[in-house]
Amino acid sequence: MSITSPPCIADASFVEQLVFELAVPEPPSFANFLAGRNAELVDTLLAFVTGGSETGMLIWGGPGVGKTHLAHAAVGLAQESGLGARMFAHPRDIDDEALASVSASAEQLIAVDGIDLADEAAAARLFTLYNAIKERQARLIATSRTPLAALSLREDLRTRLGWGLVYELLALEDDAKPAALALYARSRGIVLSDDVIEYLLRHGRRDMPSLLATLAALDRQSLATKRPITVPLLKGWLQRELEWKPAAADTRHNA
Numbered sequence: 001m002s003i004t005s006p007p008c009i010a011d012a013s014f015v016e017q018l019v020f021e022l023a024v025p026e027p028p029s030f031a032n033f034l035a036g037r038n039a040e041l042v043d044t045l046l047a048f049v050t051g052g053s054e055t056g057m058l059i060w061g062g063p064g065v066g067k068t069h070l071a072h073a074a075v076g077l078a079q080e081s082g083l084g085a086r087m088f089a090h091p092r093d094i095d096d097e098a099l100a101s102v103s104a105s106a107e108q109l110i111a112v113d114g115i116d117l118a119d120e121a122a123a124a125r126l127f128t129l130y131n132a133i134k135e136r137q138a139r140l141i142a143t144s145r146t147p148l149a150a151l152s153l154r155e156d157l158r159t160r161l162g163w164g165l166v167y168e169l170l171a172l173e174d175d176a177k178p179a180a181l182a183l184y185a186r187s188r189g190i191v192l193s194d195d196v197i198e199y200l201l202r203h204g205r206r207d208m209p210s211l212l213a214t215l216a217a218l219d220r221q222s223l224a225t226k227r228p229i230t231v232p233l234l235k236g237w238l239q240r241e242l243e244w245k246p247a248a249a250d251t252r253h254n255a
Contacts (some may be wrong), residue, residue: 028072032187034172034180041167042070048139048165049074049109050081055134056164058115060144064209065169067143071111074141078109085109091118094125103132111141116151127157140164172208177201184212190219192229199231204238214238 026032035042041059048057059067071087078085084107088094091112102110110133118126133140144151148166151158172180178197185192192215204214218237222229 026187027076028069029076030073032183033066033069033073034176034183036172036176036180037170038066038167041169044165044167045070045074045141046077048141049077050083052139052165054139054164055137056130056140056142056161058142058144058148058161058164058166059169060147060166061169062171063145064207065171066208067145067169068113070169071113071141071143075109075111083108085111088112089114091115091122091126094122094129096125099125099128099132102129103136108138109141110138111143113143114145115142115153116144116146118153120154123153123157127154127160130157130160134160174201174206177206177208177211180208181211181215184215188216188219190215190222190229195231196229196234199234203235 030042030046033042045057045059048054059070061067075085075087084105086102086107086109088098088111091114094112110129112126112129115126130140142161147168148158148162151161153161178194178201181197181200182192200211200214204211214234214237218229218234221227221237222233227233
């Protein structure tokens with residue numbers, strides 16, 4: 001008689017998947033976004049989501065400053081408020097079926113991420129989308145890496161976007177990054193000491209996307225190895241993954 005063995009829960013792929021699921025962060029929200037110098041923008045966006053009189057709001061800024069985060073946060077808030085909302089992650093996602101759906105729906109907020117990536121066909125559909133939203137007295141949030149005047153879009157679309165609110169999303173200043181990292185860590189349930197944050201800011205890449213990616217990777221490694229996130233763990237990760245070499249003068253922390 002043959003006996004079928006139960007699946008081994010120690011299988012590497014199973015453990016990796018379990019670690020990934022445990023490390024899934026909270027969805028983007030206003031609660032886990034550090035405004036920094038963007039307090040006016042965030043306040044305006046909150047008011048816009050819940051009943052602004054303008055049809056559109058354009059948020060532009062460089063890579064990694066939080067444009068996509070705020071767009072998702074706005075859509076999430078609208079949905080929680082019972083207003084109905086949807087998010088287009090790329091202008092190319094606005095196809096004919098989506099246009100018909102938006103026109104027929106009662107959704108009060110539509111967000112389109114990365115309108116600077118729109119080609120001629122996508123820009124034409126975005127123009128149609130804007131008009132449909134305006135006709136229904138709904139609201140549009142658009143994000144872009146470039147300012148309105150520099151957008152390579154048809155002039156009538158740029159004009160309509162200019163009728164609404166236009167804000168630049170500024171990058172966090174260095175003195176605000178420790179608080180941003182601590183907020184991100186709390187949103188993932190990560191226990192992070194001030195020493196780890198200080199060490200990461202001193203020796204890691206200083207742009208926020210790289211900093212957050214490092215924390216996410218450390219979180220996964222911490223869960224997989226059942227080790228807390230400490231300076232030695234961070235130092236080892238930087239050395240292995242980024243081929244980083246510690247400065248000779250840095251003798252404060254020993255692995």
